[in-house]
Amino acid sequence: MAPSKKKHAARKACVIPGGFTVLSLQFSLDSAARHFLYVKEHRVRAEKSSYRPLDRTLFVLNIPPYCSESVVKDLFSQFGSVVSVELRDHPGSSSESGPKLSKVFRPADKERFKVGYIVFESSSSLAAAKSHPHDDPLVVSTEERPVKTGVQKWIQQYTKSFIHPDKLQLTVDSFMQDYDKRKEEEAERQRQEVEKQQEDEEGWVKVTRGHKGAKARPHSEAANKRTLQREMRKKRRKELMNFYTWQHRNTQKEHIAELRKKFEEDKQRIALMRAQRKFKPY
Incomplete structure (x- = not known):
């Protein structure tokens, strides 16, 4: 049917x-x-x-x-x-x-x-x-x-949570090898960026021409760190120059005050000598 x-x-x-x-x-x-x-x-x-x-x-x-x-x-x-x-x-x-x-x-x-x-x-x-x-x-x-x-599932999960030390050591070694490899690649990439963006003492950056069609690289962490350090150096240099300018100005004021004091003493000495002088033609 x-x-x-x-x-x-x-x-x-x-x-x-x-x-x-x-x-x-x-x-x-x-x-x-x-x-x-x-x-x-x-x-x-x-x-x-x-x-x-x-x-x-x-x-x-x-x-x-x-x-x-x-x-x-x-x-x-x-x-x-x-x-x-x-x-x-x-x-x-x-x-x-x-x-x-x-x-x-x-x-x-x-x-x-x-x-x-x-x-x-x-x-x-x-x-x-x-x-x-x-x-x-x-x-x-x-x-x-x-x-x-x-409960059977919980018991099974609890039993599987214990890892044999040898197996755990292999897993850790493999993870650390991959981690070291990634760190080396990151260090090499940062070193290449530093070489491509070398700065002189005045802060100028040497820009090299890349291959045709290459896009502009975004600001990396290393470049941002170098920029921050350069700004800090400029700030410290400016503070030092301001300190030297204030010190020089203060020294000039002290020197002028000392000259004025000496001038007043000389004026008083000359006035005293004129008062003590007597005219004796004979």
Whole structure:
């Protein structure tokens, strides 16, 4: 007997306003409660990143806290091979541009509903996920891949929090090697900037002509520091000159006062000599 039209229509995908497809999620086979995910193709043309190709990336909303990256990868692997899964607290650009830190060097993630970016190996897998019927739930915990929750999950997280010293030492050594390499590259870049912007004693900067089409370099931290030091030197020189000017002016005033005092003494001496002089012609 052919299936009825009503049953056939129920097997279609449920698309809501905004272009999102609704996927139902069931924690286990014997669970009556269902959770709903909202998925759509990731199309952000402003983000030119190879980590999220436009034709193979699925954007997922409302991912529950008990679904880790490995669980999400297992759930969507039924539609095709999954290359990578990225879970974030909020939608945003890819975080692959900066150095990727180990879990040892970053705080633990908070348990909250998240958004996800799932990259498939083929674009057909993306279409299969978008056309999946909403009445066919995705099962999170099965006998082949059980997912622990509650106290069992806390015990598992507590056990995994202890890291073997040898493994921790390797992680620290690798992190420090990358850190030293970045510091050396930064020091080399600053040295090249200093060589290109050599200043003479009067503060003139030698500007060299770059290649054709090169854009002007923004003010670096080293250039701003040199400018501040130059201003401080000018200020100290000006203060020193003002001090010398005041000292010279004060010396001149003292010298003039001493000359006036000596002139008055000479006048009194001459007047006394004139008074004591007597005219005796014979």
